Amino acid sequence: MNFSIRDVQARCAALGHNPGPIDGIMGKRTRMALGVALKAVRGSGVSHLVHHSGLRRVHLHWSGGAVGVNGVERTAYNSLVTHDGARVQGEFPPEAQARYAVGKAASHTLNFNTGAIGHCVDAMAGAVERPFDRGSAPMTPRQLDEFCKWAAEYSVKYWIPINRYGMPTHAEIQPIFGIRQKWKWDITWLPGMSKPGDPLVVGDRIRAMISEHLPDVRAAA
Numbered sequence: 001m002n003f004s005i006r007d008v009q010a011r012c013a014a015l016g017h018n019p020g021p022i023d024g025i026m027g028k029r030t031r032m033a034l035g036v037a038l039k040a041v042r043g044s045g046v047s048h049l050v051h052h053s054g055l056r057r058v059h060l061h062w063s064g065g066a067v068g069v070n071g072v073e074r075t076a077y078n079s080l081v082t083h084d085g086a087r088v089q090g091e092f093p094p095e096a097q098a099r100y101a102v103g104k105a106a107s108h109t110l111n112f113n114t115g116a117i118g119h120c121v122d123a124m125a126g127a128v129e130r131p132f133d134r135g136s137a138p139m140t141p142r143q144l145d146e147f148c149k150w151a152a153e154y155s156v157k158y159w160i161p162i163n164r165y166g167m168p169t170h171a172e173i174q175p176i177f178g179i180r181q182k183w184k185w186d187i188t189w190l191p192g193m194s195k196p197g198d199p200l201v202v203g204d205r206i207r208a209m210i211s212e213h214l215p216d217v218r219a220a221a
Helices: 005-014 028-041 071-076 094-099 141-158 170-177 199-212 214-220
Strands: 057-062 079-081 087-089 116-121
Touching: 005 028, 057 141, 057 170, 071 116, 079 141, 094 116, 116 141, 141 199, 141 214, 170 199, 199 214
Parallel strands: 057 116, 079 116
Antiparallel strands: 079 087
16 A cells, blocks of 8 residues: 555544644654554554555545536546436446556546545536536535435445545645645535535535434444
8 A cells, every 4th residue: 555644644633643734744743643543553554544445535526517427527536426316436446546546546636546535426517616606507405415425335434534634525635635736616515505615614514414324324334
């Protein structure tokens, strides 16, 4: 498994061990957080902190697409949910992300795909952030609910914490992990909102919805 220093920092933070800023620098706080995290699991290496598949995050997206999943979207994401709440598997399975390579895994997040599942609501074609326009295919409540349920299933299956470091939205990647993205604002709007909100606030709201599904997902596991 390949782990960058940012990966190590993100995983420590996801597990509740503060590595300091996620900046890609193996400083004193990062080393301390890693040591505490490994001690907690009685592990000897970073691989012991993650699921054996190597997966450690789920990135939450919208496709910016119209109704109906197309081939480009299936290639870009590992999983998608349609407007009517149907599940669509991407061309690449989630496990392909563990050893990410262009053309062999989903390229859903600029320079931050390794170990990260690309999970997507197929929606928001023609949407504009400012002045806000929902576009011709705004996300639906049914779609959002199924999206959150599927994310909860990922959490249970792959040991991925439902927090900012384990399940960020695409709009949170740059502010949380310091990896520059190209003006991404997904997901900052949800059904019922009059306009987009702060990425971290909306992200926390989505994660709360995902967490609500955990009891049923665990019971069914």
